Amino acid sequence: MGPAHAVTATDLAVRSALMNRTPSHLAIPIDVQSFTLEQDTASPKNVPGHLSPGERLSPAGHLTPAGQPFTVVPPDERLRAAAEVLNSCSRVAICAGAGARGAGDLLERVAEVLGAPIVKAGLGKDCVPDDSPYTTGGMGLIGTRASHEAFEDCDGFLIVGSSTPYYEFWPRPGQARGVQIDLNADRIALRYPVEVGLVGHAAAVLERLLPLLERKADRSFLERARATTRRWWDLIGEQAASSGTPMRPQVVTWELSKALPDEAIVTGDAGTVTAWGGRLRLRRGMRYSFSGTLCTMGAALPYAIGAQLAHPGRPVIAFTGDGSLSMGMGELATLAQYDLPVKVVVLRNDSLALEVWEQTALLGNPQMGCALHPVDFAAVARACGLRAFRVEDPAEAAGVFAEAMAFDGPCLVEAVTDPYEAPFGETLQPAHAAHIAEALGKGETAASAIAGNLLRDGRVAMSPALRQHYDDIARYR
Incomplete structure (x- = not known):
């Protein structure tokens, strides 16, 4: 307690957040905020030099004493055992999650050697770009047919940094021989009975595993996945060409994908907008995140504010829904107050649409209590001092997104969409x-x-x- 402890407490909070991959909360009581330096008394435990401010953190969040990356890798015998499992399989599928971030290039090299499609869990969307020739896109109820086919037909399964709750869409236990890489040992075999668990940082483990893998001569498993993925994107393109109203959400994701600036950071939200965010086509160098583990509505805009403050030179886009944005509309004023050039794209359908589909598809019940009061988000944004656009006609979407992305300042695009467009694709069970x-x-x-x-x-x-x-x-x- 007290200003003398500010550096120590802040350093510990940041270390805890980055190393444990969990939030940290730093509480500063009002009386401490009111201290003058003359009133401050350091604790005898706060010995000068007991905590080194010279420690630095790498982009992946790992401590790097003396400038050397600190990584966790498993023993060589575990790596050899994992390679033996994967080499014995003829049709390997990869599931990559948030823990695979920063290891995308290595993931693609492993996929090339094994002839393995990369299926991405929600939080792993940006671990490899959507235009990678190795990825089939997302998985689960809101995933792609190509991803499901890869899991249905594989006899080998490599899990990299994922503990997705959509494990019912994974290979059946006993169907495929499994290897899992995760920094947290308690997540090994949590969702699937793997034969070999490799505890460590994804990039470091993959780098050591790669030389032990044998290249698959038969590329048919990967080629089938690629063909199905191409058909999937063709289908999305056909849906995006729809001229009907209310507008299909696929129109928004298709046109927004083309308008996204290079190096864009996109933040997503919870609801059917999660499914539509999964259909954004991220290019190499783009980043994406949403509150996947907590399924927290209203996260996109606060995430975007944090991303823009952390990366002032990069374009940031908050991709949210009307249910989500209505929970935090006050943050639009924050964008104006600090002149943060975040672009907010809100899908407005006047419905808690995911609840509609969960009530019907999961419970067999008609929707109840899912209607939202209609909010003119463009008017609210203008009242807060933002530039605002509203798009209802699919023919206008491309022009609106191009203008919004080019605007030098905070702005909002309100896209009026169909609440009853199924977010399941052709993956409905x-x-x-x-x-x-x-x-x-x-x-x-x-x-x-x-x-x-x-x-x-x-x-x-x-x-x-x-x-x-x-x-x-x-x-x-």
Whole structure:
């Protein structure tokens, strides 16, 4: 307590946050804030020099005494055991999460050697760019068909820095031989019964593992994944070409992806906007994050403010929904007050749309209590001193996003979108489709819109296992 301890306390808080990958809270009581230096008394425990301010932190958050990176790597025999497992498999799939950040180049080199597609958990979206020839994109209920096929057909499974709760979409236990890399030992085999766990920093482990891996001569598993991924992006492009209103969210993600400046930092949010954020096409050098573990609504704008303060020279975009933004609209005034050139993109559909889909697809119930009071976010932004745009016509989206990204200051784009556009792609499971049909049969008020959106784009043809449930859904179109 007291100003004499400010450096020590702050240093410990930062170290704890970076090394444990958890938040730290530094409390400064009002009486301490009121201290003068003459009133301050250092604790006898606060011996000068007992904490070295000369320690530095690397971009990955690892202590680097004397300028040398500090990394954790497993013993050589564990690395050899992991390589033996992966070399024995003919169809390896990789799941990469937040722990794989900073190891993207190595991940791609491993993927090339093993002929392995890289499937990305939500928080691993920026570990390799979306235009990488090795990634199939996201996974889980809001993932891609290519990712699901990779997990369904693999006989080898490499998990790098992920403990995603979507493990029901992973390979079935016993289907694939598993290797897991994670800095936290308590996450090894938490979601999948791996044979070899490698505790350490992803980049350091992959660098040591790579020379032990044997190149797969058969590239068919990776090539199939690439072909399915190309079809996926073609489908998104077709959806984005829709001219109907209310506008499909795919229009927003498609046009925003093209307008994103190089080196952009994008912050996402919780809700159906999580699914649409997963469809943004990040290029190499871009960063992305959202409150994936906590599923916290309202995170995008505060995250963006922090990112812009930390990286004043990089473009920052907050990608949020109306339910999320309504929880923290006051931060729009923060952007104006500090003249932070954050670009806020809000998908407005006047609905807690993810709750609609969770109530129907997960519970088989009609939606209840999901309507949001309509808010004119563009007007609110202007009142706070921001430049504001509103887009309802898909034909205007490209021009609006280009103008917004070019604006030299904080601004907001309000995009009016369809709340009943299914965020599942063609990855809906039979049980979910059965629940939706059940909810529609119980009197769901938006039954026609939900059924119509689910049945377009040829999803039935792409998901034959769902055909009988889709037939039930079609009765409400």
